Amino acid sequence: MLCRIPQEYHAIDMHNHVWLSGAALEKSSGAEGLDTAYCDGVIANADRYGIEKLAVSCPITLPDVTPEKMRYVNDAVLEAVRRYPERLFGFCFVDAAFATESVAEIERCAAAGMKGIKLYHQHTLDDEIQRPVMECAARLGLPVLMHSGKVRDMQNFQSQKNISHAEHFLNALEKFPETIFIHAHIGGGGDWEWTLRVLSGLRNPRYFIDISGSVCDAEIVRRTIDAVGLESVLFATDMSFAESTAKVLNSGLSGTELQKILHDNWMKIEGMRK
Amino acid sequence: MKFFDVNVSLGGYPFRHVPRHSVPEVREDLEKLGCMGALAVHNGALLYADTRQANLELAEMISGHSDFFYGCATVNPTWPRPEEELDEFVDQYDFRALRLLPMFHRYGIMEAENLVRHAAKRGIPVLIPQEIVDFRQQTLWEPKEPFSYDAMLELARAVPEATFVWMFGGFDDQAPENVYAEYDRFNPMHHARMLYGSNMPLRLPGALTKLLTDPCGDELRKVVAEENFRKLFL
Numbered sequence: 001m002l003c004r005i006p007q008e009y010h011a012i013d014m015h016n017h018v019w020l021s022g023a024a025l026e027k028s029s030g031a032e033g034l035d036t037a038y039c040d041g042v043i044a045n046a047d048r049y050g051i052e053k054l055a056v057s058c059p060i061t062l063p064d065v066t067p068e069k070m071r072y073v074n075d076a077v078l079e080a081v082r083r084y085p086e087r088l089f090g091f092c093f094v095d096a097a098f099a100t101e102s103v104a105e106i107e108r109c110a111a112a113g114m115k116g117i118k119l120y121h122q123h124t125l126d127d128e129i130q131r132p133v134m135e136c137a138a139r140l141g142l143p144v145l146m147h148s149g150k151v152r153d154m155q156n157f158q159s160q161k162n163i164s165h166a167e168h169f170l171n172a173l174e175k176f177p178e179t180i181f182i183h184a185h186i187g188g189g190g191d192w193e194w195t196l197r198v199l200s201g202l203r204n205p206r207y208f209i210d211i212s213g214s215v216c217d218a219e220i221v222r223r224t225i226d227a228v229g230l231e232s233v234l235f236a237t238d239m240s241f242a243e244s245t246a247k248v249l250n251s252g253l254s255g256t257e258l259q260k261i262l263h264d265n266w267m268k269i270e271g272m273r274k
Numbered sequence: 275m276k277f278f279d280v281n282v283s284l285g286g287y288p289f290r291h292v293p294r295h296s297v298p299e300v301r302e303d304l305e306k307l308g309c310m311g312a313l314a315v316h317n318g319a320l321l322y323a324d325t326r327q328a329n330l331e332l333a334e335m336i337s338g339h340s341d342f343f344y345g346c347a348t349v350n351p352t353w354p355r356p357e358e359e360l361d362e363f364v365d366q367y368d369f370r371a372l373r374l375l376p377m378f379h380r381y382g383i384m385e386a387e388n389l390v391r392h393a394a395k396r397g398i399p400v401l402i403p404q405e406i407v408d409f410r411q412q413t414l415w416e417p418k419e420p421f422s423y424d425a426m427l428e429l430a431r432a433v434p435e436a437t438f439v440w441m442f443g444g445f446d447d448q449a450p451e452n453v454y455a456e457y458d459r460f461n462p463m464h465h466a467r468m469l470y471g472s473n474m475p476l477r478l479p480g481a482l483t484k485l486l487t488d489p490c491g492d493e494l495r496k497v498v499a500e501e502n503f504r505k506l507f508l
Contacts, residue, residue: 003486003487004487049487149410151410152410152411152412153412153419189408190410191411193290214408215408215411216477216480217290217476217477217478218292218294218475218477218478219291219292219293220478240480242480242483242484243483245480245483246478246479246482246483246484247478247480249483250479
């Protein structure tokens with residue numbers, strides 16, 4: 001059984017995280033925000049599972065986002081990338097409720113080398129409030145990675161009322177026709193079969209979906225490929241290193257399929273940058 | 275690495291298409307990974323009111339594979355004479371474990387106390403799953419929330435002579451010595467009381483990837499992969 005991705009694929013995990021240490025977010029200031037031990041652990045796990053590079057973000061998962069906090073978490077991401085410049089690249093977290101500040105923050109992070117935008121469940125992807133962020137993303141050629149899932153259980157629904165699901169992605173593809181979208185974690189715990197039914201037959205060069213998450217149900221990767229096409233599927237772990245590695249290595253994928261999912265499809269997104 | 279698997283589900287799963295779920299296919303897939311044997315439950319037992327019928331089906335399914343599959347009886351303690359049902363499958367079909375499904379069969383876990391005491395007398399470990407699939411993707415017919423870890427602990431403390439295996443849930447320092455846990459999606463701890471389980475064919479073997487790369491060391495890896503299974507079921 002393969003439990004480590006062969007080096008020849010140059011695997012890229014395009015959805016992972018670094019976090020702040022302790023109560024750093026409450027302070028929202030100072031340079032000590034990054035949890036360096038956790039960050040080192042991310043690299044140790046990447047080494048263990050054969051992952052060459054990782055996209056990391058530090059989203060604020062609580063409702064009380066402020067522009068200061070946005071900058072603070074993104075500074076932590078920049079610090080992580082400085083710590084491991086050959087291994088990590090950043091995604092910038094913003095909350096579109098702060099339109100002007102979010103656009104400025106995206107521009108600041110892009111200038112510092114970040115390669116994407118990470119959104120959480122503060123607003124659905126197709127909400128009109130997202131327009132400034134989406135237009136900025138399109139202008140800079142940065143993909144938008146959106147936390148998502150078709151939530152079935154009441155506890156998660158109550159805590160994530162604005163979580164985006166597949167229909168929001170279809171709406172957003174029409175509403176923001178220049179923006180590149182990455183649908184986060186098909187294995188993140190939502191109803192993946194419903195998601196794939198909604199997306200079935202979608203072939204859009206601006207749409208991508210990642211396979212991350214702790215759910216490693218039989219067929220989840222193969223059916224994702226069948227639904228949206230091989231060109232749209234990206235490898236990622238979202239911290240579930242073992243499960244995501246197992247998923248991609250134990251789904252009967254050909255070498256060509258592995259190459260695209262583990263590396264080439266992300267490079268295609270990078271190639272779209274203006 | 276050779277291993278035993280404490281969590282294999284046979285038969286079609288009522289809530290989702292599952293590929294390669296026939297007994298020969300499941301065995302073939304497990305053996306390819308290095309599996310030497312597995313404890314098997316029957317998915318039909320989730321929904322049958324009369325669990326005995328599901329256990330009979332399971333006995334029939336694995337009858338030609340007694341060198342590999344070990345049966346686990348799912349018994350509803352609120353049905354008549356549950357102890358007799360367990361005895362029947364232990365004595366006549368060589369089943370090695372008892373599974374309780376309070377969230378599917380809708381009873382309070384302490385209603386199983388007498389049955390569990392009986393299982394303990396017979397040396398039969400008791401499996402209690404937190405959930406069968408991730409509850410976040412539940413269908414209308416699946417339980418609305420995972421089974422409570424604390425409730426499982428209450429029963430384990432009430433019947434200290436019984437051995438429990440907490441499935442698909444992970445555990446912590448609160449767990450008494452008679453509780454083992456399936457080595458699965460949560461961060462492993464107390465390896466000395468963990469057993470590897472895959473929940474194949476419902477899931478891909480993510481936990482095996484984790485176990486193979488676990489920095490716990492080869493000695494503990496062997497405990498999780500093999501020795502605890504031998505101790506409890508063989």
